[in-house]
Every structure is written in structure tokens, then in C-alpha cells.
Amino acid sequence: MSIPPLPDSSTSSATRPPSAAEPSPSSVSCSALAARLRAAGCVFAEEEAQLMISSAGTAAELAAMAERRAEGLPLEHVLGWAEFCGLRIAVEPGVFVPRRRTEFLVRQALDVTRPGSVVVDLCCGSGALGAALAAAVADVARAGPAHRESHGLVELHAADIDPAAVRCARRNVAAAHGRVHEGDLCAALPPELRGHIDVLLANVPYVPTDSMSLLPPEARDHEPRTALDGGPDGLDVLRRVAAQSRQWLAPGGHVLTETSEPQVAAATGVLERCGLSARTAHCEESGAAVVIGAKGTSGVQSGGRASEGSGR
């Protein structure tokens, strides 16, 4: 849908100071922008209008943003960032937008992460999870009594198969001195990490193929299929990650994965069959479900048959 240029909020051009400078976005009426966004089907039009006005550099940029949003581009792709765990995460076009419900996974991960932990954000997309966990661990360490400058850091690695995601993640994990690798699951990681990962964040694609058509158009049309489609039962990628976890987790290490409520039992079974002890955590507020697998501290697996090797 095409929208006409936005009106200036000032009542009369005669009251405006004569200036050759580009009009600033704050000169645009928030309510006029919201009305246009609402007409294009945006439910949270006022909030979106405010975010766009505060993000755009010029009125022309703001008009272009409104146009893209009205065409159906996700708000985060229009803005170029998404809020996640209180951080502003860069999100480039074609890269999965981190969902607010996934903040619950990060909170669960914080419980099992310590300064110095080796953290891997597998299937990292924008790298939001790793960046947020690293920042949270640093915050907790800063607030603690025994704070030492370097002790607040985790060793962060992130990996994705999609070059666009890898580029984007590099921007987002830079503050945490994270390294981002490109490739298929754990095969992308430096071999020296094998057996040394303390926390494996794995928000893998988990939409069953048959349900892809039920996704909102913003996801279906603007996020890559490889970021969403988890195969016939939605658990194909998780099965591969679980099988690889056996070799890559440190003794006592954890893998955390988000899933949908109807998939919880099957996802738990996937981790258990790979010899991990599994538990689930649910967030009533967001409806998020996280399955957490732990490797025994002896490093010896309690059983289970992996459907795939280490991936290396």
C-alpha cells in the first residue's frame, strides 16, 4: 500500500522559520503518522509512530519508513533494531526478529551461567540471545560483592548458517567480545570448544512445515524459511542439536531451547534420548516454554541413542 507524504505538524507554513535545512522528523505530527499506520493495518499505530519518529534522522527518512511499514515490513526491520532484554539489537532485513517471549529463555540461561562460562548461541540469528545473556551476566557480576573487571565476562560464541544473520550478529555481540561463526550447527564452531561448552542457547526453527502457512505475513514474507521451518513435526533441527550436544557440552553443561506448548513432551523426549536429563520451564505471562537439557557432571551419558553424530 502506498501512502502520501506526511503533513508537517506546524499549523501554517507562515509560522515556520525559513530554512533550507531538511525538516526534522519531530516536525511530523505523531497522530497523522499513527492514522496512516492504522489505515495500513498496524494495530499498535501510536507506539509505532513514536518509535519511528524517534528513530528517523530526517522527515524524508521517516516518510520512507512509514511507506515500508505500510507495505508490511516488520517494524523491527523498518527501524533497524529490536528491543530485547533491555538491549537495542540491530536487525537487518532478512534476519529473524528476536521475539520478546524468548527473553524467558535468556532468564533461564542466566541461572546456569557464571562469569567465565563458555556460552554458545547456536542458530543465533541476530545474536540477540548471546548478547543479552553476556550483558546480564556482566550486570550480575557488577552488582556482586566480589566484582573484578574481567570476571564479569563470559566467553561468547555465536553461529548461524545464514551469512546475513552472521553479519548482523557480529554487530550485536561486539560489545561482549563475542565471536561469530558461519556454518551448519556445531560444525561451524572452533574444534577446541568440543566438550567445553557450559551453556548452549539453541532457539532453533521449530514451526512444523504444515503450520508455516498459519504464520503472520510479517514472518512468512519477511523472515527466511530456514529460520522458521522445523520440518514435519517442527523438531528436525532440535534433534540434530540434541545429538551434537553430547559431544560439545562440558560435563555439567546445559542446552536450552524454546518450543511451543504442544511440542514440549516431544522436545523433552528428544533431549532425553540423547542422554541429557531434561526439565521444562514455562512462562505464564508470555506463554513461552523452554526445555533445558543437562549433561551429567561425570561427562558420562546416562544412555540414549543419538540420531546423528557430532556434526564434524
Ligand SMILES: C[S@@+](CC[C@H](N)C(=O)[O-])C[C@H]1O[C@@H](n2cnc3c(N)ncnc32)[C@H](O)[C@@H]1O
Ligand atoms: C528461529 S531463528 C532464531 C534466531 C535467534 N536465535 C533468535 O532467537 O532471535 C533460527 C535461526 O536458525 C538458523 N538456522 C537454521 N538452520 C540452521 C543450521 N542448520 N545451522 C545453523 N543455523 C541454522 C536460521 O538461519 C535462523 O537464524
